[in-house]
Amino acid sequence: MANVIIYPTNSLILSDLVKRFGHTPLAMMEKIKEKISTVGVDSPPLNITAEEPKLGLKYAAVEVPAGVRGRMSMIGPMVERSEAGIIVGESPMAFGCMGCARTNELTKYLIRTRDMPVLELAFPKTDEEGQEFVYRIAEFLRSLPQQEEGKE
Amino acid sequence: MKDEAVAKVALVSCGSEYAGVHGELESVASSVNAKLVYPEIEVDILDDIGKDFGIEAASPDLRLMMARATAVVEGITDVDGVFITSCFRCAEAAIVRNEVRSYINKHSTLPVISYSFTERTTAATLLTRMEALTTIARRRHLLAREKQSGLTAGIDSGSTTTKAVIMKDNQILGSGWVPTIKVIDSATEALNSALEEAGLKKEDIQAMGTTGYGRFLVGEHFNANLIQEEITVNSKGAVYLADKQQGSATVIDIGGMDNKAISVEDGIPGMFTMGGICAGASGRFLDMTAKRLGVDITELGDLAVKGMEQNVSMNSYCIVFGIQSLVNSLAKGSTPEDVAAAACHSVVEQIFEQQLQEVDVKEPLILVGGSSLIEGVPKALGELLKIDVLVPPNSHLIGAVGSALLASGFLEE
Known part of the structure; x- marks a missing residue:
């Protein structure tokens, strides 16, 4: 199985699809859960403190606003762990959205430039396109290694 | 040119x-x-x-x-x-x-x-x-030079101190290090001191290189063969003194007025940044900290390694606010050791936040410039980046050594 980063990074549909094909989705929901359930951090609602934008400096320079760097402190390490990626472009907000265009641009760039298989496709607008959409994602996920290395 | x-x-x-x-x-x-x-x-x-x-x-x-x-x-x-x-x-x-x-x-x-x-x-x-x-x-051919030859001098006319070295056949024979007051007078004093230590006269020098803020004035005064900015000279001097002339390296030079972060490949700079939003990220802040603590700048490092930076909240993003937090901390009863450690941490943290994103940090990380001699500075940088920081011998003479090394290329031309 492979660690698959998804974009939009909080898409429940993509995350579910990845799981159904036996892979591990790398999604924001997991990170946010980690953040809000960590005891002893006092920066509600997400418990992102002034430290996170500093960690985000690994991915974006100091001139880039703190909100982008704070988001990147969570997304960046996920990209680094990923072995494959799925990017869905032009999707409606309900499908998933980070709420920040700059973060979106940088996230997609980091996924695209990583040396790994990446599937890029546009959000479907018709039923036929919807079927093709799911079919292409399924094919892509099937093409990824199913077993962890050394466990065959 | x-x-x-x-x-x-x-x-x-x-x-x-x-x-x-x-x-x-x-x-x-x-x-x-x-x-x-x-x-x-x-x-x-x-x-x-x-x-x-x-x-x-x-x-x-x-x-x-x-x-x-x-x-x-x-x-x-x-x-x-x-x-x-x-x-x-x-x-x-x-x-x-x-x-x-x-x-x-x-x-x-x-x-x-x-x-x-x-x-x-x-x-x-x-x-x-x-x-x-x-x-x-x-000048790739000049920057590719790995050994100093002949008898050459290098002068680094910096914003705070002026350094001079006399080199012969790849060895430093003499050095001088004086505060910069009047650019030419200070350069002359540093050079004379280096010549005296080497037991030589000015007429013996075969070629000279100058660098630093006062490089043009000093270079013209001494009719130097090479007048060169400090980014190329210092990166060359750093890899030469650290004996890391081949392969990748990162050079950080914390100067009296600004800092340089340089990504080097086979001794030639690739990407570099110069900056420091404020003097709070430079050697000047450490100098002011030493004065406020009533110690000599050479003693600040010893103090810093004994202190815990976590005990003092200090942000030298601006030198004025930095000094204010220093004064406040002392007033609240912080120890000079903790304050010294916090000052060193604050300077390297700002370099990390402002500059190191602009270069790819590859090991070895070579720290040079006068501030590298303040023991707390390489310690804080190593802790922040979680890598070993290399401070080569004579790291404070980096610009002068780099100039003398590169100037020797003119003897063959």
Whole structure:
């Protein structure tokens, strides 16, 4: 199985699809859960403190606003762990959205430039396109290694 | 400089023409006998460059910037160096600028500088950077020199101190280190002190190199063979003294007035930044801290390694606020050790936050400049970056040694 980063990074549909094909989705929901359930951090609602934008400096320079760097402190390490990626472009907000265009641009760039298989496709607008959409994602996920290395 | 060929520098920007700084950019290029050129592209490329390069930037001029970067890398435009620039405070441009810089550095051997401008940016601000860029392009053969030969002198006329060395056949025979007061007087004093230690006379010197803020004045006064900015000289001096002339290295020079972070490959700088938003990130802040604590600057390092920076809240983002937090901490009963440690941490933290994103930090990390002798500084930097920091012997003489080393190249020419 492979660690698959998804974009939009909080898409429940993509995350579910990845799981159904036996892979591990790398999604924001997991990170946010980690953040809000960590005891002893006092920066509600997400418990992102002034430290996170500093960690985000690994991915974006100091001139880039703190909100982008704070988001990147969570997304960046996920990209680094990923072995494959799925990017869905032009999707409606309900499908998933980070709420920040700059973060979106940088996230997609980091996924695209990583040396790994990446599937890029546009959000479907018709039923036929919807079927093709799911079919292409399924094919892509099937093409990824199913077993962890050394466990065959 | 004028007898050398004009260096072609690709201007990869998102519209400096609109920002009121273009005249300054042209002026600084002309002062180092360089010409700014716009890499040519096919206009159709702009439709897909977002996807092809990877960043779907909303601003079309940023797409143009990416397209121009690919034209440089693919050799469609033949240039000697690249100047990447965009407006200060534009988040999208900062993202694109950073990735374009990494892209060019990864896919070509061209020297690259990146700078974010305001309408107040002047040619003088950019001079050292542009001089370094064109030097790397023009003088690769000189920068490839790994050994000093003959009898040469190097003078580093810095903003705070002036350093001089006398070298012969790859050995330092004598050195001088004095505070900079009057540029020429201080350089003369440092040189005389180095000559005295070496047991030589000024007439014995076969070639001389000068660097630092006062390089032009001192160089003209002593009729130096080489007058060179400190980015190329210091990176050369650093890898020479650290004996890391081959392969990758990162050089950090914490100076009296500004800092340099330089990514070096086989002794030749690739990417570099010069800066420090405020003197709070420079040796000056450490100097003021030592004075406030009533110790000599040479004793500050010993104090710092005994202290815990976590016990004092200090942010030297601005030197005035930095000194205020220092005074407040002492008033609250903090120990001088903790305050010294916090001052060292604050300086390196600012270098980390402001500058190290602009270069790829590759080991070994060589720390040079007078501040490297303050033991707390390499310790704090090592803790922050979680890597071993190498402080070579004579790290405070880096510019003078680099100048003497490079000047020896003129003996053979």
